[in-house]
Amino acid sequence: MSNWIEIAALNDIPQLGSRVVKTDTMKIAVFRNSNDEVFAIKDECPHKQGPLSEGIVHGTSVTCPLHNWKIDLKSGEAMGPDEGCTNVFPVKVEDGKVYLDL
Numbered sequence: 652m653s654n655w656i657e658i659a660a661l662n663d664i665p666q667l668g669s670r671v672v673k674t675d676t677m678k679i680a681v682f683r684n685s686n687d688e689v690f691a692i693k694d695e696c697p698h699k700q701g702p703l704s705e706g707i708v709h710g711t712s713v714t715c716p717l718h719n720w721k722i723d724l725k726s727g728e729a730m731g732p733d734e735g736c737t738n739v740f741p742v743k744v745e746d747g748k749v750y751l752d753l
C-alpha cells in the first residue's frame with residue numbers, strides 16, 4: 652500500500668542539490684536535477700556510507716562527496732567500475748509539492 656507523505660515544496664529543494672528527510676530509522680536524500688526531476692535515495696553511499704545528500708547531481712546520477720563514486724539516482728546502484736547499491740524510494744511531484752512513499 653502506498654503511503655505518500657508531503658515532504659517539501661519543489662522549490663525548497665535546490666536544483667542540482669537535495670534536501671534530507673529523516674525517518675525513524677534513516678536519512679533519505681531527495682534530489683532535484685536540472686530538469687526538475689526528483690529522486691529519493693538513502694543518504695548513504697554504498698562505498699563507505701558517505702552523505703550522498705552533499706554530492707553534486709549530474710543528470711540522473713550523484714557524485715559522492717567522499718571518494719567520487721557515481722550513484723545512479725534511479726536504481727541506487729554505483730556506476731562504472733564500482734559496485735554497490737543503496738535503497739531508492741518512490742517520489743513524485745504534484746502541484747509543485749514533493750511526495751515521498753515510505
Ligand code: FES
Binds near residue numbers: 696697699701
Ligand atoms: S563513501 Fe562514497 S565514494 Fe566512498
